[in-house]
Amino acid sequence: MTETGVSLLDMKNISKSYGHVQALQDVSFNLRSGEVMALLGENGAGKSTLVKLLSGLITPDSGSITLNGEPRTLGTPSAARAAGIAVVQQEFSLVPTLTIAENLFLGSGDVRGLWTGKRLANLARPLLDTVGLEDLDPRRFVSSLSVGELQLVEIARLMGRNAEIFILDEPTAALSDVEIVRVMQVVKRLTAMGRSVIYVTHRLGEVFQIADRATIFRNGRSLDPVPVSELTIDTLVERLLGRHLGEMYPPRAASLGAPRLEIKDLSTPGLSAPISLTARQGEIVGLAGQMGSGASSVLRSVMGISFTSSGTVHLDGTDITKANRQKAISMGVGYCSDDRKFDGIFQLQSVMKNLSSAAINRFSTAGWLSNSRERSLAGQVASKFAFDESRLPSNAGNLSGGNQQKVAVGKWLAISPKVLLVEEPTRGVDVGARAEIYRNLRTLADEGLTIIFASSDMAEVKGLSDTVMTFYRGHLIRVLPAGEITDQQMMLDVTHASVSSTPTTDAVNLSDEV
Amino acid sequence: MSTIVETAAKPRLVMSRAKAFNVALAVGVVVVLIVSGLTQPEFLSADNLVATVRAAALIGIAAVGMTFITLTGNFVSLSTEQTAVITAILCAMALGAGWPMWAAVVVPLAVAMVIGALQGIFVALGLNSIITTLGAGAAIFGIANVITNSKTIQARVPDPMWLGTARPLGIPIQVWIFVVLVLITMVVLRKTSFGRTVKMIGSNSNTARSSGLRITRAVVASFIIASVFAGICGVLLVAQVNQAKTLNFTGFNIDVVAAVLVGGTAIQGGEGSTLRTALGAIVIAMLTNYMLLAQYEYGTRLIITGFVVGGAVIAFNWVRGKSSS
Incomplete structure (x- = not known):
């Protein structure tokens, strides 16, 4: 890890607004060659806007971008590509019906003449080797690959285009532990080869494993980059959450009514172990968890969207376990x-x-x-x-x-409705509308509505809920009144297991005592 | 994060868009009428106008029915002409066998209903509508050929049937039926929960499902409507010409689809009206009639029809893009 690489990319005073919404405000971002820069922030903080800017999908309203010391405009995706910036897509840009080798060279123009299987396979071999896919036959069809392999092939493809800066946008969100390790190894290999990586993630453990520095975005503004070695998980959480919650969230319920929705030993795809939950009249229950944590699986199962393999769901004492969506709606259950x-x-x-x-x-x-x-x-x-x-x-x-x-x-x-189930109640919503949605939901709860929501925004779960349940990878980790759980505790619950279960923890040792 | 600034002018623009479509179509009808009248004087003769509105009525009835399928977001039916053919043949056979008129009309329409329901069920279960109706159309056409031995079926009705030749107030009965069906379907789409469901499914079937709308029922019903309306065309033809054969409706699918598209119903569903489809059918029928009078070759007629449809679709999409971005 080259701690003192030369400055490769320098973005200064970047602003970008969509209509009334200021997505980025006077943001600065710096990337050195050969480093992994973690890009952190809550949903809506401006990370994805920055990624879109770098990939040439949008242009900034003001500010300057310097690449290798030269001022640059990345007005179009092709200009960004030509500048050596490559985005490893969350939704992959590989063609499933072509072979790995064909995908690697598709549209590159490097391979002239006949695309025979053998010739392409030989050309593909070194590229695949660099991303640790030595065992993969380049003549296999892309449709037969796992999500992790797809990501690595995508990186190999971008290597073939001589990309200098790799942007990985939540690369591990949909991966298994083993695959996460492979992706991390490849990221390290990339930096060893002098390439730079911008690593966008919600999983804080990964920051300590892989990143050299971290830039944190908060409500469209950037904080100065910090070397990861100077951070602890505590200071990182503090920086991430550092905002006034007072005005954002309405006061919690003064008193709760009778039990309304009772879930007992529910099993459904997405949950690794059965869970139970009781939500009372006028209560807001927040299920905290990252994507794939199982938090939203609970809601889908109650609504009859996904299969409930065992357990029961009662609404005001009536069994609605088997209710389909229309039935659930007619019983007074809404789902968003x-x-x-x-x-x-x-x-x-x-x-x-x-x-x-x-x-x-x-x-x-x-x-x-x-x-x-x-x-x-x-x-x-x-x-x-x-x-x-x-x-x-x-x-x-x-x-x-x-x-x-x-x-x-x-x-x-x-x-x-009697019960409202909401996934990510404020995804992609600006701060003002957020506060309004929170207020509305609380008012409805005060009138007797029961609300259960799943969210990956910890501040939101803590601020809006009466009761917090944390989820990690299909397991219910903890149930606590929202007033009794700390931000850090929640953050650890929904992210820490990714550290402890991943063998490559060399940068930090988080204790498992929870 | 795609945030769009709303302005006060937007709602008015949206409201006026439907009107703009109607006006554009009405202008289209008038332009074709004037140009045709000036260049082909016999276009405006009483006989020719009657023939044109009859043709427009048949295309229009089938197109109005098909509009339901398009509105649900299931594109178009490619079994319309085949359904019209088999209904016509069954009707002619029934009349030839001495059935009373009402039975010779109702039974074939019931068959059309079953044909529509089957296709609707397949589509509601997730099969692609184009493939489903293409396959159904081929099968139906095959059956029609088998049961007729590819021969013309005579209805052998001694007196001309009023259903084919009556002209209340001087206007052909087909046109009356067309107008009544347009009015009924307009009311159904605007005023019933079924009509609302049809449009909502076409707007976003996932949201429709998550809102608890009865998607299967509405899709099956839409296919039934399209199929029965195609069947009505078959029955009307038999009533008019007193016979039926498998080649009666050749090219009808294209005309009907063209009418729906020229009428500005969004091919992806959710937006459109049967009134506009009706106007689209009139444009297509007049255009075809004019080109026949002007003795254009078959190929030339197809080319021109194709360009009119393409131009209309592009124009409507452009207007939609303008007002929704």
């Missing part, structure tokens, strides 16, 4: 996924039709819609969720991310 564009809103329909979409039977008689009843229903929902009624006729797709999220969550009020 973490991807509003995928299955949360109808982008090309009006806000009014969106807000009423889950409750068509509430404004129709024998199949006939009543426009006036629909309007009043949508109006009620809008006023309950602090939504500007003048926007009811606009298309949902034309709203800001925050307002779209308010539509996706708020539409469930139309069914007069």
Whole structure:
């Protein structure tokens, strides 16, 4: 690890806004050659905006980018590629129906003449070797590879394009432990070869294993880069969370009602061990966990979306274990996924039709819609969720991310729900709309609604919940009243196991005492 | 993080878009009418106009039915002409066998309903609609050839049937049926929970599912509507010409799809109206009729129709892109 490499990439005073939303504000970022720079921050802090800037997908409103001492503009993806910046895609850009070798050289223009299997395989061999895939036959089809192997092949492909800067955006989010080790080894190999890596991650343990320095983003601003050797997990968590939670989150419930949703010994795909949970009237339960932790699996199983292999779910004493989605909705259970564009809103329909979409039977008689009843229903929902009624006729797709999220969550009020299940209630939502969503949810809970949400945003879980449950890799780690759990404890619960279970812990030894 | 700034002008723009589409289509109809009238005087003759609106009515009825499939986001049905053919043949056979008219109409339409329901079920189960209807169309056409031995079936009705030749208020009965079906479907799409469901599925089937909408039911019903409306075209043809053969509706699929697309129904679903489809059918029928009068070759007619459809789809997409970005 070259601690004193020369400055390779220097970004200064970068600002970028989307409409009213300031995604990046006066951000600076520095990368030396041969180093791994961890890029950390909560959801919406601006990490992905920075990655998009570097990959040429967007241009900054102001600020300068210097590469190898020369000022650069990375206006287009091809310009970024030509500058030697390579993004290892979260959604992989390999063609599954071609072989590994074919993928490695697809579009590179380096291999002229006939693409015979043998010739390509020979050319592919050295590239695969550098990423530790010595055993992989280049003539295998990409569709037969595991997620980890895909990522390594993708890195090999980018090596073939002579990339200098590799951006790995949450590379380990979907990987098994063994594959994580392989990816980490390759990252080290890359830096040993003088390449630089920007490593975006939510798993703090990985920072200590792999990174030389860390840059932390908070609400669109950057903190100065810190050598990892000067950090401890405590100081890192402190830096990550350092903001005023006071105004962001409403006060917790004064008192809770009777048990409303009772989950007993629930097993479902995504959970490694059965879990039990009781949510009371007026309670907000926060399930904290990273992607793949099993937190959202619980919600999906209750809603009848994913299979419940064993256990029971009772709503006000009624068994709803076997209820499908329509049945659950009719019983008063609403569910909002973490991807509003995928299955949360109808982008090309009006806000009014969106807000009423889950409750068509509430404004129709024998199949006939009543426009006036629909309007009043949508109006009620809008006023309950602090939504500007003048926007009811606009298309949902034309709203800001925050307002779209308010539509996706708020539409469930139309069914007069007893229980609301929400995944990532504020993903991709700016700070202002976040606070509003939190306030709305708390108001609804105070009126008796039970809310269970899953989130990878620790501050959100702690700030919004009455009860916190932490999840790691399919296991329920801890259940505590939100007032009694510390930020650090939560952060450790949802990330620390990745450190202790990974054999390459050479940089830090976190104690396992939890 | 794709954040779009909303402006006060947006809602009005969205509201006016549907109107703009309607106006554009009406203008299209008038332009074709004027140009055709000026260059081919016989285009405006009473006989020719009657023939044109009859053709427009048949294309239009099938297209209005197909609009439901398109709105659910299941593209189009490629078994429309085959369904019309088999219904026509069954109707002619029934009449030839001496069945009363009502039975000779209702039974073939019931068959069309079953044909539609089967395709709808397959599509609702996840099969691609193009493949499903293409396969169904081939099978249906095969059956039609087998049961007719590829011969023309005579209905042998002594007097011309009113269902084919009546002209209340001087307007052909087919046009009346067309107009009534357009009005009914407009009401269904706007005023019923089924119509709402159809549009919501087409807008985003995943959101529709997560909102608890009854997707299977709506998709199957849409295929039934499309199929029965195609069947109505078959019955109307028999009533008019007193016979049926397998080649009666050759090229009908393309005309019907063209009408839906020229009508500006979004091919990805969720947006469109049967009124606009109806106007699209009139444009296609007039265009075809004009080109026949002007004695264009078959190939030339296809080329021009193709360009009109392509141009319309591009124009509508452009307008949509403008107002939704």
